Amino acid sequence: MSSEGGRAWNRREFMGAAALLAMVVGVPAGASIWSKVEDGDAPTDRQRAMIREVAQIVIPKTGTPGAGEVGTGDFVILALAHGLDGTRDPGAAAAIPAGVPAPRRPDGSLRYLDWLEGELDRRAKGNWAGKDAAAKTAALAALDAEAYAGDGRAPHPWKAIKGLILTGYYTSEVGGSQELRYEPVPGRFDPALPNPPGTRAISNDWTAVDFG
Amino acid sequence: MSEFDFDAIVVGSGITGGWAAKELTEAGLKVLMLERGRMIEHQTGYGNETKAPWEMPFRGVGDADLYAREYQVQVRNRHFNEFTQDHFVNDAVNPYVNAPGTDFTWYRSYQLGGRSLTWGRQSYRWSDYDFGANKRDGQGTDWPIRYADVAPWYDKVEDFIGVSGAAEGLPQLPDGKFQPPMALNVVEQATREKIMARWPERRLTIGRTANLTVAKDEEGRAACQNRSICARGCSYGAYFSTQSSTLPAAQKTGRLTLMTDAVVEKVDYDPRTRRVTGVRWIDTATKTRKAATARMVFLNAGSFNSVHLMLNSASEAMPRGLANSSGVLGTHIMDHASTLSAIALMPGYEGYTTFGNRPTGxxxxxxxNMDALDGKGHSRGFSYQGGALQSGWTRGKREAGIGADYKNGLQAPGPWRMVLVAFADCVPRATNRLTLSRTKADANGLPALEIAFAFGAEEKAALADAKAEAAAMLTHAGGQVIMGLDTPNPGGGAIHEMGGARMGLDPKTSVLDRFSRAHDAGNLFVTDGAQMSSSACQNPSLTYMALTARAAAHAVERLKAGAL
Incomplete structure (x- = not known):
């Protein structure tokens, strides 16, 4: 049951922690969904802390809270466990360079958190979580730049994780209604408004979400 | 007391079933409407309508693991997500069979209202280019009707359901009785003008959509709030659905009996009278079998399910299926060949944005191929739907970057882009057909439906033409095309499946007559998409509704004349 950096969570503990998290960050009625994270996909303590911090570095606190602060790390864990954005596709590991570990599930899909943990430690030449903020950010920035190199179209495991961080953040109440605008009942359609600097986009512009 | 339980039985409660029930009850008939799925009440039944993403377990995206196991087909529908998933069937529970070589995506909604809850609401008249298409190029069988036969019924339907749109005076897309149009956004308006300047015969116009721009207070329907979450159900009643529109009208008469959870397994036929006598169904709530008799039966189960029911209603007198003396029942099924013809960046409009989620493109x-045959390897038409939009936060998934600058960059509306999706006429072919599976049963133990379907050279040529023309138009309008496709989406992708019980002049080569009535059974009407003899390239639902109202009027006339 043990793995590097801490023991694996069992489902009951994970649900308990999630319920606590829900109370802290105001995620409503969310606790039941954690029952859907199978034991094999439950993160270690270290991984859970890592993905929270990674989310916070990608979307940091500015005038509004960052992604880690609003529970995006746990959303990413849930999303990966359920294969959102195609993350159960067995093909994902193919994008990992030869010689770099690509931990997989029995169905061939990549264990993204295991991969990211190893990847960040590799780039940090040691314990990424123990480095200072600048070093952690630098390692992540290098990974991001590499993933989007060239025309940026090639698949890469980091893109999948970053995509889920964005989904988690901009569909959270803070990301969706404070960082961006949430307009559930516009009541009208204005076809040509000025778009001065500082205009905040609408998070529930569903056409943009689908096709943007 | 009548020897029949009802004057009419309507099988299905979707777009056409609701219309049949409304028209028949308003004419004074006592009607039973049977719906295979569950009850969904207007307003109170739309459980996810007002939820925000953060109130959903999977933030509105949905549980991909569940979808991979139980919604393998439905998940490919653009309108399927966590908010709407309960308005689509569970594929694992409702199997069908794709014949070897077929990849048909059959999108279904088994509930009160059927797909009227989830439809795209685009409402277009067909023209004589469409009703005359089969005769003109010799493919399929000639329609026994023309535009003039349907025009007054289009008027009636548009007036009742409420269709917003702009009159353009185009012969290929006749104008209707429109509510005021929704507005083109700034990029679409400029693109319209540039296309018209270069190609005067081409007209970019706002989608004609069954969303109210003016409230219909007398029917309890409010104007559209520009939320564009229609498929969740709309408590405002602002788009046409059975629940918002036809069902209240039918119920108001006091002559409608509605039963949900009623899967019709057979239509009974009396060879002595050459009439259908009623239907039998499985009450899935109580797991019991029930039956009712009626003077007439309207099949409105959805194109493929109506055909499925007719095939399953084979009898000693009609061993190949109900009303299938011609042998063409199940054949000549169609769906528009559709594909994403072009996406273009539209620079120059950075100073503009919009407000509100307009529910149409x-x-x-x-x-x-109108008055001159100018197709490039195809003899019919294609049209485009789409629109201009500003990228949103999801563009960040394609962009390198982390940190505050990256976050701040995603706060603003993104670049404008324009999308054009082509819908091409589908040629009616005998080889595209529905049959009963010999190996697989459906959820109720009946033979499942098997679908054999492939697009041919005509559709592929049309989409190649459409791709080239989309690129030409958007480039001319100042766009930078970044991608375009000319391969059709799998059959069913347009969600315009139709045919299988086609209308025609000759009982030897068609199933239905000019009033959507079976040649072989004078009191059986099939008024959903199954009746279609060609596909046109417009969305077909408005035509289904018009033909349903027309058939209902004819049925009532015959009933009053004592012919039924």
Missing amino acids: VVIPRFR
């Missing part, structure tokens, strides 16, 4: 009506 734009349309560029057909311009090929």
Whole structure:
């Protein structure tokens, strides 16, 4: 049951922690969904802390809270466990360079958190979580730049994780209604408004979400 | 007391079933409407309508693991997500069979209202280019009707359901009785003008959509709030659905009996009278079998399910299926060949944005093969739907970057882009057909439906033409095309499946007559998409509704004349 950096969570503990998290960050009625994270996909303590911090570095606190602060790390864990954005596709590991570990599930899909943990430690030449903020950010920035190199179209495991961080953040109440605008009942359609600097986009512009 | 339980039985409660029930009850008939799925009450039944993403377990995206196991087909529908998943069937529970070589995506909604809850609401008249298409190029069988036969019924339907749109005076897309149009956005308006300047016969116009721009207070329907979450159900009643529109009208008469959880397994036929006598169904709530008799039966189960029911209603007198003396029942099924013809970046409009989620896109009506045959390897038409939009936060998934600058960059509306999706006429072919599976049963133990379907050279040629023309138009309008496709989406992708019980002049080569009535059974009407003899390239639902109202009027006339 043990793995590097801490023991694996069992489902009951994970649900308990999630319920606590829900109370802290105001995620409503969310606790039941954690029952859907199978034991094999439950993160270690270290991984859970890592993905929270990674989310916070990608979307940091500015005038509004960052992604880690609003529970995006746990959303990413849930999303990966359920294969959102195609993350159960067995093909994902193919994008990992030869010689770099690509931990997989029995169905061939990549264990993204295991991969990211190893990847960040590799780039940090040691314990990424123990480095200072600048070093952690630098390692992540290098990974991001590499993933989007060239025309940026090639698949890469980091893109999948970053995509889920964005989904988690901009569909959270803070990301969706404070960082961006949430307009559930516009009541009208204005076809040509000025778009001065500082205009905040609408998070529930569903056409943009689908096709943007 | 009548020897029949009802004057009419309507099988299905979707777009056409609701219309049949409304028209027949308003004419004074006592009607039973049977719906295979569950009850969904207007307003109170739309459980996810007002939820925010953060109130959903999977933030509105949905549980991909569940979808991979139980919604393998439905998940491919653009309108399927965590908010709407309960308005689509569970594929694992409701199997069908794709014949070898077929990849048909059959999108279904088994509930009160059927797909009227989830439809795209685009409402277009067909023209004589469409009703005359089969005769003109010799493919399929000639329609026994023309535009003039349907026009007054289009008027009636548009007036009742409420269709917003702009009159353009185009012969290939006749104008209707429109509510005021929704507005083109700034990029669409400029693109319209540039296309018209270069190609006067091409007209980018706002989608004609069954969303109210003016409230219909007398029917308890409010104007559209520009939320664009229609498929969740709309408590405002602002788009046409059975629940918002036809069902209240039918119920108001006091002559409608509605039963949900009623899967019809057979239509009974009396060879002595050459009439259908009623239907039998499984009450899935109580797991019991029930039956009722009626003077007439309207099949409105959805194109493929109506055909499925007719095939399953084979009898000693009609061993190949109900009303299938011609042998063409199940054949000549169609769906529009559709694909994403172009996406273009539209620079120059950075100073503009919009407010509100307009629930329709734009349309560029057909311009090929009208008075001159100018298709490139195809003899019919294609049209486009799409629109201009500003990228949102999801663009960040394609962009390098982390940190505050990256976050701040995603706060603003993104670049404008324009999308054009082509819908091409589908040629009616005998080889595209529905049969009963010999190996697989459906959820109720009946033979499952098997679908054999493939697009041919005509559709592929049309989509190649459409791709080239989309690129030409958007480039001319100042766009930078970044991608375009000319391969059709799998059959069913347009969600315009139709045919299988086609209308025609000759009982030897068609199933239905000019009033959607079976040649072989004078009191059986099939008024959903199954009746279609060609596909046009416009969305077909408005035509289904018009033909349903027309058939109902004819049925009532015959009933009053004592002919039924």
